Amino acid sequence: MKFGVIGYKGRMGKLILEVFQQKGHQAVLLVEKDEEKFYEKPEVIIDFSAPEAIENTINLGKKFNSKLVIGTTGLNKQKIDLLKEASQNIAVIQSYNFSIGINIILEILEKYSKLFSAWDCEIIETHHSMKKDKPSGTALLLKKSLNREVLIHSLRIGNIPGDHTILFSNDGELINISHRAISRNVFAIGALKAAEWIITKKSGLFTFRDIIKEELL
Numbered sequence: 001m002k003f004g005v006i007g008y009k010g011r012m013g014k015l016i017l018e019v020f021q022q023k024g025h026q027a028v029l030l031v032e033k034d035e036e037k038f039y040e041k042p043e044v045i046i047d048f049s050a051p052e053a054i055e056n057t058i059n060l061g062k063k064f065n066s067k068l069v070i071g072t073t074g075l076n077k078q079k080i081d082l083l084k085e086a087s088q089n090i091a092v093i094q095s096y097n098f099s100i101g102i103n104i105i106l107e108i109l110e111k112y113s114k115l116f117s118a119w120d121c122e123i124i125e126t127h128h129s130m131k132k133d134k135p136s137g138t139a140l141l142l143k144k145s146l147n148r149e150v151l152i153h154s155l156r157i158g159n160i161p162g163d164h165t166i167l168f169s170n171d172g173e174l175i176n177i178s179h180r181a182i183s184r185n186v187f188a189i190g191a192l193k194a195a196e197w198i199i200t201k202k203s204g205l206f207t208f209r210d211i212i213k214e215e216l217l
């Protein structure tokens with residue numbers, strides 16, 4: 001697979017290069033804020049950078065007819081709408097979390113959180129101190145799957161790749177559902193899975209959950 005990376009000097013960008021190259025895929029487009037290294041037309045472009053990059057990523061996708069894997073968080077409605085529009089012509093997979101575990105938890109919450117409708121519920125998310133957006137995209141996904149108003153508490157500390165806990169409590173009980181990304185590698189491995197999956201799709205907007213559902217359900 002010939003691939004491009006947007007934000008290739010970032011924490012995730014570097015890992016994505018490493019993980020994809022280890023699998024024998026070839027980096028042919030490398031983009032940073034004020035830099036573009038072009039070698040060949042990429043079949044797929046991976047963007048884990050910043051919301052400001054999205055327009056350029058979409059333009060590159062259209063120009064080269066490349067599939068897009070979008071991991072950048074903090075996208076507003078206008079940017080999500082741009083991805084939707086682009087997905088009419090090119091295949092796009094967008095997710096705020098490319099780990100298997102979080103996507104399984106999303107499935108569970110969507111199906112069973114109604115059992116906790118009489119319980120209090122709050123979310124705690126903890127990330128490294130360099131993370132730009134707050135709350136995390138994953139916490140927003142979790143909130144959506146709960147289908148109710150919940151408070152999200154965000155901690156920014158140390159070098160934590162991503163911890164999320166959903167707490168349910170009634171008068172005498174407390175249930176925690178927790179996920180910890182032990183290493184950022186899980187997201188790069190997820191992006192690789194997504195890229196290998198989307199390469200056969202012509203157009204459409206997909207999420208990482210679509211892949212997990214297809215595999216596990």
Ligand code: NAD
Nearest residue numbers: 007009010011012032033048049050053071073096097098
């Ligand atoms: P980072 O700050 O280490 O890296 C971001 C890189 O993007 C930097 O090298 C920066 O220079 C570059 N960049 C910024 N603006 C750009 C632009 N306009 N064009 C091209 N490059 C640009 O951040 P990170 O920890 O690697 O995370 C990057 C993004 O990925 C964040 O939005 C983060 O929340 C997200 N993320 C998503 C997942 C997921 O599973 N979806 C997992 C981890 C991180």
